[in-house]
Amino acid sequence: xxxxxxxxxxxxxxQLEDAAMERWGRAPExxxxxxxxxxxxxxxxxxxxxxxxxxxxxxxxxxxxxxxDASFQIDLIGRLQLNKVKYIIDKVAMIQSLxxxxxxxxxxxxxxxxxxxxxxxxxVNIGDEPQKGGVAVDALFSFARFCAALPGLExxxxxxxxxxxxxxxxxxxxxxxxxxxxxxxREEALAGVRMQELSMGMxxxxxxxxxxxxTHVRIGSAIFGRRSTxxxxxxxxxxxx
Numbered sequence: 001x002x003x004x005x006x007x008x009x010x011x012x013x014x015q016l017e018d019a020a021m022e023r024w025g026r027a028p029e030x031x032x033x034x035x036x037x038x039x040x041x042x043x044x045x046x047x048x049x050x051x052x053x054x055x056x057x058x059x060x061x062x063x064x065x066x067x068x069d070a071s072f073q074i075d076l077i078g079r080l081q082l083n084k085v086k087y088i089i090d091k092v093a094m095i096q097s098l099x100x101x102x103x104x105x106x107x108x109x110x111x112x113x114x115x116x117x118x119x120x121x122x123x124v125n126i127g128d129e130p131q132k133g134g135v136a137v138d139a140l141f142s143f144a145r146f147c148a149a150l151p152g153l154e155x156x157x158x159x160x161x162x163x164x165x166x167x168x169x170x171x172x173x174x175x176x177x178x179x180x181x182x183x184x185x186r187e188e189a190l191a192g193v194r195m196q197e198l199s200m201g202m203x204x205x206x207x208x209x210x211x212x213x214x215t216h217v218r219i220g221s222a223i224f225g226r227r228s229t230x231x232x233x234x235x236x237x238x239x240x241x
Contacts, residue, residue: 002044005039008223009048012206016217019210028210029240030201031075035060036227049055054096054218065091077159077199077218082106087105090114094216096121096159096199099133099134106148111152119156120201122147127163129180136175137181142183148192155190156183157197157215161170168208175200175212182213 009030032052042053046069053068055061056078065074066179073093080088080097081087089110098104098120110120111118122144135143140158147155160178165171178200186195201209203222210217221227 001041002047005044005223006043006048009045009050012219012222015207016098020214023211024213028201028206030223031077031216031218032111032223033077033202033218034224035065035078035220037220039064041224042072043067043069043108050088052093052216054220055092058088061088061091078106082123085110089114089118094119094121095154097133098125098147098153098154099123099125099135101143101146104143104150104153106145110148117152117154120147120156121157121159121197122155123159123161124178126160126178127140129163132161133210139208141185141188144188144193145190148190153192155193155195157199158185158197159197159199161202162200162209166204168205171205172208172212175205175209175214179213 012030013027020027028054030050031052031054032045032050035056052073052075054075054077061074062083074087075094076092077096080095080103082102095107095118107118109121123134124140125132125136139223144155145155158178158181162171162174178198182195182198197215198213198215198216199216201217203219206217206219
């Protein structure tokens, strides 16, 4: 099984290199999205050079973290409720789904309590989809300035989930727009903002993401296979997440 994972990851890496090296001089780093994947299987990707994991749910992070290899960086990539921040503020290396002022303030408050400066990515609702989290494009710069003023946060870049269009040509303008926003914010050179990471592209669209300048791609099913159909876990208040 480990050999199979290694071969899949190697194939994806070669594809990313072919897609990005000529234009950008480097390939995006793979963040292995490990939601619903048991810890022993997740640990198998370490030998393939995976260093970062993406998890969607706080409860799953807390349950799996003691069994994961300590060398992994665990990023929260799912939408974060305010009342869950306290549980993971010192358990994850980065929060990739910062999308509203109240959440920024809560992360800042909890981070300062722990003597931390939490790395975050601002999630952008690039498709303007009401069912998805993320900051509206026209509010991004003002939100970045708001976050930059909070001492418990360090803005490291942007994250986006693309619209489910199923068509690479239709998706490409969204990836291009995300790269434009990333570059524009970097040129702003805001104190407290270090534009280093552009996290976009998943199992179904990582190649156009790489071509258009992603620094990180979040890949789950293309590495681990189809997701488990197990019943949803309960969250920390006993409600289904």
